Amino acid sequence: MSHNQTLRGFATISYWADNVEEAKKWYTELLGIAPYFERSGPDGQLAYAEFRIGDYQHELGLIDRRYAPTAAMPGPGGAVMFWHVDDIVSTLDKLLSMGAREYEPLIHRGAGFTTASVIDPFGNILGIMYNPHYLEILGSFQTE
Known part of the structure; x- marks a missing residue:
């Protein structure tokens, strides 16, 4: 394998x-x-x-x-790429105050995972997430 x-x-x-x-x-x-x-x-x-x-x-x-590729559809797409953030509430508030529109509200997904997404003023989906696994992996690299 x-x-x-x-x-x-x-x-x-x-x-x-x-x-x-x-x-x-x-x-x-x-x-x-x-x-x-x-x-x-x-x-x-x-x-x-x-x-x-x-x-x-x-x-x-x-x-x-x-x-953009000729086959690209107008408007937000079907995939959401989530960026880890340390403070999801303040990051979401900042995005909304800067003119982004809510795409998916703040959702507590369990086990410490929280997500939200917005549409930026240019029509792109920007996902944010508090992700404990991201922090675990980051910590393992920093201790090596």
Whole structure:
């Protein structure tokens, strides 16, 4: 039996925006950091901005909606990617105060797991979660 895992870890999540400059400002305010990488399109307008965030420096990319796959459906999609947060209530309050709309309310799922999700002002689903397993794994890496 192979111990190699096909899916080895979260690499990048892409969020689409009609106005990447505005999305960049919004996410800079939310995250408290500026993107580390930006690229303009052929028209000179910002087409891509990428942030490295969190304990593992995961990538969040903001991409001009003009470059979305042709099969992409308009509006929020069916998948929700959840980011671990230490204080889900204050994070949810901050997102809502910044103009995000509730997608799924705060739900206590048992065993210490709590989730919520919003739709950012650009139409993307942003999931947040308090996840005890995330903290366990993070702690095991920090003690090695």
